[in-house]
Amino acid sequence: MNQATSCKMPEILNTTAGKERRVGVEIELSGLGYEQLVNLAAELLGGKAVLESRYVSKLETPLGSFVIELDSDPVKELALEDERLPQSIRELGGHAMEVIDAAAERIVPLEIVSPPMRFSQLEHIEVLVDSLRKAGALGSRDAIYFAFGLQLNPELPNLEPATLVRYYQAFTALYDWLKARHQLDISRKFTTYIEPWSTRYTDLLMADDYAPDQHQMMVDYLDTNPTRNRALDLLPLFAHLDKPLLDQYVEDPRIKSRPTLHYRLPDCDIDNPEWHFSSVWNDWVVVEQLATHAGDLAELRALFRESRKISLRNLTHSWQVASEKWLSSKGYV
Structure with missing residues (x-):
């Protein structure tokens, strides 16, 4: 793959304010020790790592501040160095901590969160991911419990409701296609945190009017998807x-306010x-392009609505295959 052109760009590259759009990336992996991952990422990204707390490091790079952490609050919050604990417990606990750390780094994902x-600038992520693979990083397919x-x-071009609705509609139409391409691991298929939007909502969303x-727009979504x-x-x-x-529908301290979508589907x-990485990104760009072309989006929405009707044809034909x-x-893929 040509590293210079591996990550495709959507037609709308700037916001309406004239600034290039931005995207944050979160990568979960295993196979590397925590310190090994921090040191390797620092080398690859040209940055300096600072340990902020147990299993949380900030990596200052020319691209901005990356965070590398173990994705488990209970493990991160263990604090045997607390001087209020008796010395004997701290010493004994230190041996247990070594076992906990070894198990955690094997089972709990390490996570790289980009600025x-x-x-x-996404070619830097492409190079980072490919380099981590060569160093021994493992993904979902390595074990059933991963x-x-x-x-x-991805930051949106603007926050007008009409723009947002087009993105939602494009994603709904392409959900089955995206899932077939990037939701491969059996362990994630059985989790609840990557479920599709409710049928009642998508039926409303995909209507022509x-x-x-x-x-x-918010009420329609939150009535059936308050999660x-x-x-x-x-x-x-x-x-x-x-x-x-x-807040009337859901209060969760993990929700971070930002003018972006949060695409969680891919393994x-x-x-x-x-x-x-570009395999995932370039398929997201297909969503971007479909949202940009109103005529094509209207055509695919009509086909989507037809596919939901009860008929012999729909019982024997897959929407995933039809959308592909x-x-x-249309030349999108």
């Missing part, structure tokens, strides 16, 4: 748009030599 990066993901937080204002556990999580965006309204298949054929015929 918001310009779309044009359920590691690669998450994207659906044109809500911001308040109605972070969705393949495309809208709650960070809603916290940015109208936090008081969001992290980092130990597969045929898999690349449509994308190919």
Whole structure:
């Protein structure tokens, strides 16, 4: 794969304010020790790591501040150095801690969280991921109890309801296609945190006359999806748009306000030599492109609605296959 062109760019590269759009990336993996991952990431990204707390390091780089952590609050919060504990317990606990650490680094994912990066800087993530694979990083397929993901937080071109609805509609139409391409691991398929939006909501969303204002758009979604556990999580965006309204439906300290979507569906298949970060990113760009072309989006929405009707044809034909054929015929893939 040509490293210079591996990550494709959408047609709308800038926000309406004229700045290049940005995206945050979250990568979960195993196979490397925590210190090994921190040191390797610092070398690859040209940064300096500072340990902020147990299993949480900040990595200052020319791209911004990365965070590398063990994705488990209970393990991170263990504090045997607390002087209020008797010395004998601290010494005994130290041996147990070594066992806990060894087990945690094997079972609990290590996570790399990037700063918001310009779309044009994503080749750095491509190089990072490929280098971590060569160093021995493992992804979801390595063990049945792994359920590691690669998450994207793409900034939107603008926050107008009409723009947001087009993105939601494009994602809904392409959900089955995306899942077939990037939701490969059995452990993640059985989890609840990457579920699709409710059928009642998508039926409303995909109607030809659906044109809500911001308040109605949020209410329509939250009435049936008041949770972070969705393949495309809208709650960070809603916290940015109208936090008081969001709080009427769900309050969760993990929700971070930001003008982005939160795409949680893909596995992290980092130990597969045929898999690349750009594999995930470029398929997201298909969603971007479909959202940009209103005529194509309307056509695919009509086909989607037809596919939901009860008929012999729909019982014997897959929407995933049909949408893939449509994308190919239109030149999207």
